[in-house]
Amino acid sequence: MSEVENKEGPAEEEQKDYVQDGRNKYVVKCKFCGSKMLDKKSGKYMEAEKELPLMRQDNNRKEGEIQSETIKEFYHVENMYTFENIGFTHTVANHKYLSCADCDAGPVGYYDMDTKHSYVAISRIVHS
Numbered sequence: 001m002s003e004v005e006n007k008e009g010p011a012e013e014e015q016k017d018y019v020q021d022g023r024n025k026y027v028v029k030c031k032f033c034g035s036k037m038l039d040k041k042s043g044k045y046m047e048a049e050k051e052l053p054l055m056r057q058d059n060n061r062k063e064g065e066i067q068s069e070t071i072k073e074f075y076h077v078e079n080m081y082t083f084e085n086i087g088f089t090h091t092v093a094n095h096k097y098l099s100c101a102d103c104d105a106g107p108v109g110y111y112d113m114d115t116k117h118s119y120v121a122i123s124r125i126v127h128s
């Protein structure tokens with residue numbers, strides 16, 4: 001009798017040190033001012049590919065151009081009242097961008113107006 005090790009499991013089985021039981025293990029804060037956005041374990045870790053405008057746009061970009069990057073990891077928050085602090089910036093199509101309620105840094109994620117769910121980009125916050 002031996003346990004068969006399955007090395008071809010799905011990628012999300014990979015252990016992230018900031019994720020515990022599929023949720024954020026640490027408090028989620030603004031990178032810039034330290035404002036608390038989410039309490040521990042209040043966001044569900046998920047992987048999805050989504051374009052978000054850069055937090056700092058290059059001054060040399062073409063007029064009207066919006067520079068963006070693909071974000072691959074998010075915390076999914078079903079109820080926006082789960083947030084300790086969060087702000088909204090502009091609305092694009094069916095979603096609003098999330099920003100820091102204190103210093104306006106953003107977008108740190110987006111809010112889907114159809115499902116009313118929020119998605120916080122993990123690369124744009126800090127854990128503490």
Ligand SMILES: [Zn+2]
Binds near residue numbers: 033101102105
């Ligand atoms: Zn902030």
